[in-house]
Amino acid sequence: MKKRLLTVAIVAAMIASLAGCSNGDNKTNAKADTTTETTADTGKENEKDKDYVIGCVLISGTIQHCQLFKQGFEETCAANGAEAVVLDANYDPQVLISSINDLVAKGCDGIVVESCDANAPLAAIKEAANAGVVVAAADMYLDISEEDGTVISQTVSDNYSGGYECGEDVVKRADGKDFNVCIMELQTNTSAVDRVKGFQDAIEGHDNIKVLDIGTPNPENLEQKVAVCDAWVEKFDKIDAIFCYHDPAAIACVSSLKAAGRLENTFIYSVDGNEENLIAIKNGEVTGSAKQDPYKMAQASTEDIFTVLNGGAIDHDYLTKVPITYVDASNVDEFLK
The missing domain is CATH 3.40.50.2300 (Response regulator)
Incomplete structure (x- = not known):
């Protein structure tokens, strides 16, 4: 037991010292269990009738992968003149479900779901879609078919x-x-x-x-x-x-x-x-x-939401696999x- 406690302490220290995601780099800085709202003016005349509010649920804002996903989501929202709202599930399927419900209650027009579980959020997602919210899934493939009609696209790594x-x-x-x-x-x-x-x-x-x-x-x-x-x-x-x-x-x-x-x-x-x-x-x-490439996954999913909200049709397959690079x-x- 003493050995295991020592080991856990060592790895916690390693991750804290190596991650460095909250120091010096604003582009990858994110905090767990927080809500971030971003609005930007693209400088272009917007053809849509309203300013959209787009939500996103992260797997865990404490890891760099999800921080880059958050960055891709927020910057895509900003480029489209939308308000971005980010919630953190912190690896907890129940928090994931409540976060989706919270985003619907806030009046979000679309939600990007980076799920920590393949099945847990399905009922909440269907409820969101039935309420008129446009939902896209990214990073983890959810057990929802294209024919189900509740998720407009799924974007994952290969x-x-x-x-x-x-x-x-x-x-x-x-x-x-x-x-x-x-x-x-x-x-x-x-x-x-x-x-x-x-x-x-x-x-x-x-x-x-x-x-x-x-x-x-x-x-x-x-x-x-x-x-x-x-x-x-x-x-x-x-x-x-x-x-x-x-x-x-x-x-x-x-x-x-x-x-x-x-x-x-x-x-x-x-x-x-x-x-x-x-x-x-x-x-x-x-x-x-x-x-x-979590940034690209978030960017692609968020762009799909704007395509649908603005009356367009998605011109790619329901499932997109983003290439990986062996390092x-x-x-x-x-x-x-």
Whole structure:
């Protein structure tokens, strides 16, 4: 227990020191559990009859990925002369649901939903659509079909490819030798499911690579992510690689392995491309991360809302997959500020 408390304290300090998202860079600065309103004059005559109010619910405003998503949403609203209202679900499906309801009550014309759960917000979204609110989903694919008619579009990363590229790197590094792998997953997150599936498909058929265990943090918080890796360290004498469904889990694994003195011999992979993970790649603590583009996801979803509000028709597929970029020591400097 003392070891686990120490490990959690270490990883909390790492994330706090590395994130740096609230210092010096106004473009990526966001706070959890806050409402942000932005209005801008584009300088152009607006053809719409009213000033729109557009809402957005974030997965968690404390992580850089969501801060960049928030930036993309707010700047797109500003470019369209609209008021932006941002709420933070902080990884909590119930807060997500209440946030959607709050945005409807505020009179929002449209809502961009960055969900932390694939199914939890569906009823709230349908109620919003029935009330005349235009809803677009981004970042996580929701279990709503185009035929349902409640969501105008879904914009996500190419999560499968992100996991697949990490798996390909494991195959290359194993080079035919026996390789033991652990996977951290999250079944309630469709993006995480796709990433893990891509990773598993990449290593499938390579008999030298053995998956020792697949673990899930429950509930999804820092302590449980560390606990999953701590359990692996205690159970398995040799872990060659760990694949995590997102960057915060990878940072948790770094801390756990550091505390056990086993980081040097373990390759760690994840999907996100957050700055703290890029720094960890630079420092040789994380092997690779498939970098997403949350700004573009938010921008595309928000533009879809304005298209519909202004009487237009969306001219692309219901599901848009935004490409990812695999980052490791060979190219990490290109992405660090």
